[in-house]
Amino acid sequence: MSIQLDPRLSLVASFVRPGRVLADIGTDHAYLPVFLVQTGRCPRAVASDLREGPLQNAQQTVREHGLEERIQTVLSDGLDALAPFCADDVVLAGMGGILIAELLARASWLRDPAVRVIAQPMSHAEDVRLWLFQNGFTITDEACAVDGRHCYVAMAAQYTGEATAPSPALPYGGLLFGRGDEAAARYLNQQLSRLQKRHDALLRAGKDPGEVERLRAVIEDFERRMHPC
Ligand SMILES: C[S@@+](CC[C@H](N)C(=O)[O-])C[C@H]1O[C@@H](n2cnc3c(N)ncnc32)[C@H](O)[C@@H]1O
Known part of the structure; x- marks a missing residue:
C-alpha cells in the first residue's frame, strides 16, 4: 500500500533533494519519510517527534510499510537528540513559525552549506524567514500549495554564512x-x-x-x- 501525500506535504516532498538522507522533525505519522523512502527519492530517513504518541504513530506507519531498516524513529525535542549530520535534508513541517525558528537556532550543524533546511510553517512564516536571513541562510526556493480553502507555504534554505538585513x-x-x-x-x-x-x-x-x-x-x-x- 503506497502513501498518498496531500498538496501541502507534496510541496514539502518536492523540496527534498533526490538521493539525500532526510530528517523529518515533528513527523507525527511519518507520512513524509515513508513516502520519500518508499518512492526511492531518499535512501534512508530519520523520523523524530517530541512526544511518545506521535512517535508511536510514526513507528506504526514505518512498520506497516516494512521500512524499519531504512527509517529510524527518534524521540527528540527538535533536533536535540539527533546526531549532527545524520541527514542532508532537514524538514520542519506543520509547526508554527516561531517554534521552527527556535528549533533551527538550537542545531548548529545546520550551519553548513551541504545541509538543506526545508520549513513549512503553519503560522508566522515571517519569523522563519527573518531568522534565516539574520543567521546567514539564503532561501533558495519557496512555493505555495492550495488545499481547499487553505494556502500553505514551504521554503528551502541553505547556509552561506552571509547574514542579510532584509x-x-x-x-x-x-x-x-x-x-x-x-x-x-x-x-x-x-x-x-x-x-x-x-x-x-x-x-x-x-x-x-x-x-x-x-x-x-x-x-x-x-x-x-x-x-x-
Ligand atoms: C501538526 S503535526 C505535523 C506533522 C507533520 N510534520 C506534517 O507536517 O504533517 C506537528 C508535530 O510536531 C510535533 N512537535 C511539536 N513540537 C515539537 C518539538 N519541539 N520537537 C519535535 N516535534 C515537535 C508534535 O508532537 C506533532 O506531532
Missing part, C-alpha cells in the same frame, strides 16, 4: 514575490490583508505608534514588490 516586506513574502503563480498570489494577498488589518486596528485604537509605523513601511514595500513597475 527590506521591510521580505520576511513576509520571501521568494514568493517573484513567482507569479496563482497559489503564491493568493498567499501574498492574504498576508497583505492581514498586515493591513493589524495596522488599521492599532491605528484606530491609538496604540503602539512604533509598530504602526513599522507596519506602514512593510505594507508600502509589500505593495511595491507585488506590483513592480
Whole structure:
C-alpha cells in the first residue's frame, strides 16, 4: 500500500533533494519519510517527534510499510537528540513559525552549506524567514500549495554564512514575490490583508505608534514588490 501525500506535504516532498538522507522533525505519522523512502527519492530517513504518541504513530506507519531498516524513529525535542549530520535534508513541517525558528537556532550543524533546511510553517512564516536571513541562510526556493480553502507555504534554505538585513516586506513574502503563480498570489494577498488589518486596528485604537509605523513601511514595500513597475 503506497502513501498518498496531500498538496501541502507534496510541496514539502518536492523540496527534498533526490538521493539525500532526510530528517523529518515533528513527523507525527511519518507520512513524509515513508513516502520519500518508499518512492526511492531518499535512501534512508530519520523520523523524530517530541512526544511518545506521535512517535508511536510514526513507528506504526514505518512498520506497516516494512521500512524499519531504512527509517529510524527518534524521540527528540527538535533536533536535540539527533546526531549532527545524520541527514542532508532537514524538514520542519506543520509547526508554527516561531517554534521552527527556535528549533533551527538550537542545531548548529545546520550551519553548513551541504545541509538543506526545508520549513513549512503553519503560522508566522515571517519569523522563519527573518531568522534565516539574520543567521546567514539564503532561501533558495519557496512555493505555495492550495488545499481547499487553505494556502500553505514551504521554503528551502541553505547556509552561506552571509547574514542579510532584509527590506521591510521580505520576511513576509520571501521568494514568493517573484513567482507569479496563482497559489503564491493568493498567499501574498492574504498576508497583505492581514498586515493591513493589524495596522488599521492599532491605528484606530491609538496604540503602539512604533509598530504602526513599522507596519506602514512593510505594507508600502509589500505593495511595491507585488506590483513592480
Ligand atoms: C501538526 S503535526 C505535523 C506533522 C507533520 N510534520 C506534517 O507536517 O504533517 C506537528 C508535530 O510536531 C510535533 N512537535 C511539536 N513540537 C515539537 C518539538 N519541539 N520537537 C519535535 N516535534 C515537535 C508534535 O508532537 C506533532 O506531532
